[in-house]
Amino acid sequence: MKPVLRAAGVALLLMGAVTGAYITGRVTAQRALVTPEEINTVEVVQKTLPAVVRVDARLRKEALQPGDDPVDTGTGFFYKKNLIVTNYHVIQYQESVSVTLYNGRRVTARVEGIDPGIDIAILRVTGVTAPRTLSFGRSAALVPGQKLITIGSPLRIQNYVGTGVFSVAASARDIPRNDGLGQEIGQYLVTTANIQQGNSGGPLLDSRGAVVGVADANAAPNSFVPGVIGIAVPGDLVRQSLDDLEKIGVPQRGTLGVSLVDLDTLDPALRQLAGLSSSEGALVDEVPAGTAGARAGLRGSLRNSRGQLLAPLGDVIVAVDGQRVRNSFDVVRLVAAKRPGQTVTLRVWRNKKPVDVKVTLQKRTLQ
Template sequence: MTSRPAVWGRGIGLVLLLSAALGAAYLGGRVTAQRPLVTSDEINTVEVTRVALPATVRVDVRIRDDALQQGEDPNDTGSGFFYKKNLIVTNYHVVQNQESLSVTLSDGKTVPAKVVGIDPGIDIAVLRVTGVSAPKVLGFGDSSRLIPGQKTIAIGAPLKYQNFISTGIYSAATLDLQRPDNLGGEVGEYMLTTSMIQGGNSGGPILDSRGAVVGVADANASPSQLVPGIIGVFIPANIVKQSLSDLETVGVSQRGTLGVTFQDLANLDPALLRLSGLSSSNGALVSDVPAGSAGARSGLRGSLKNNEGQLVTLGDVIVAIDGARVTSSYDVIRRVATKRPGQAINLTVWRNKKEVPVKVTLLKRTLAN
């Protein structure tokens, strides 16, 4: 218990010493800057955030009792931003277990909010506020044009500190990001940034140097739960724009889905795989095929289970989509989600110890499914 005060003590001492040294340098004439904004990058950051801050909100959530673990705080926060005069984008995981909601504007005013649209597949939710019109709205940019090394600006309420600004760069896109909460499984590619994204940033805007929203802050990547995440993860703006359009016009996202459930081969008994002639755990086992689904209409076969829920016979195993091999059910879901209703995809499935082609025409999603 003595190490934390000692570290903080040394940190404050260092800051004070540096401040004194810089002050002496300025008074002594060794620092020539005569105004607070010196570089073009500083000027850009200030200009972008000055415009964006009024559009950014803190989302204040009261969590339902049945969603809490013993001793957990029922109050949580996230971030969001106005994209229309009374509509706010945030993450679905921020409001998933809410009992009540409000948003706090950048000037400190708090107003009630209501969830009016959800898209768990990409972890997005839409809130409507009453009693206020957006002080500012943010527009979306084209996330497909992001270049590694390009500047990013994150605004949100990490650790409940509202109007917190962090700059960094866009680093890369990644396919290899599976989440423990089973949300966001239809994000084709997540994007990574060095801009800081911590608890409370979720749902806030990721901006480029033009002030356009190129993504929605979602999480941070860490090697384990014991190590703080230092890599920011955001949802690309292009799929968010598509989702918002679908939610407003149809009420549900219109990304592709087979409508079936899966199991990963890696979780099955190796002996069962060998009996089915499978030599690899790559692929996705079709578990259940609901009637009327795109999978059912194309003739996909589900697995058979006994009364105790144990697998007796394996159904089709999807091993490739449009000729590209797949590794897991997550891989299948995200690849299919890049398509739209009416489009056809060509599956390769393992059936009766051989590969069989299956063509699937994707169906329009409805609120019922």
């Protein structure tokens, strides 16, 4: 796991029969376990722990730098009898993958599907059946202050359990990442559960034991301070992606199919020639034939033999469905919130005046 956005677990849960243990209904617990909150946490962990695995990805040689650990460790969980969810960044550079079940049994796995747009991957295992599978709850129904539970393998410590609360759903523009992944996540779940390296891909559970998010990252003020704010991919988005990957092979979030350039990276002289007074927006660069953008009539840009942009510029997207955009990332995530067949209205700057362009989004296909 590289520094930036990655994931992990939180607070250790010590379980097992000890002198003075007593029965609390469904759970044999230590004497200190006396509150309904504690009992609920233990019940959820005992029910869900068998579904959670440690994921070890042996990295390809070309992906390694001198001194790098050749094995990247994360977490995953069974959602079907032989299918496991994890983060794409855990297996992105894998040469081979293995998973270790909660009881220590280790088996090989292969990558079944990937969705870099929301940093999710599916692994398939053979020769073993899930001891238990987890179901998804509704992440959209989370209430600030609601308890959340994480299970993962931070620092390769497997079956590590922690608790926190759901804090807020934060715009992805406020949670920058430098790995180029997750570009189609509109909002992240922010939690006090301390998500660290090794918990990537692990479940974020509610008090019923339903998956409401997938641990993905942590936030820190700088690279010298451990991240203390947990970041997770919303479970509703993950569930939708898994369904798409299984049925179609690719996620079905909206895309224009065009390449974009951040307006603030352009020579100010070019912006001035185009009549633009602001550096906010995304320039349409290439518009491949057959894409949703091409069918809607979006105009691309011209370049010379050295790849330099020429005047007049192509369309500049300044708003999506009435929401102003700062850069290409804003355009991508707002369009990705749509599904194939839906229409998105783009406000573009064309020939020194604003024009509205309606784009009907198409079904994605395997490349």
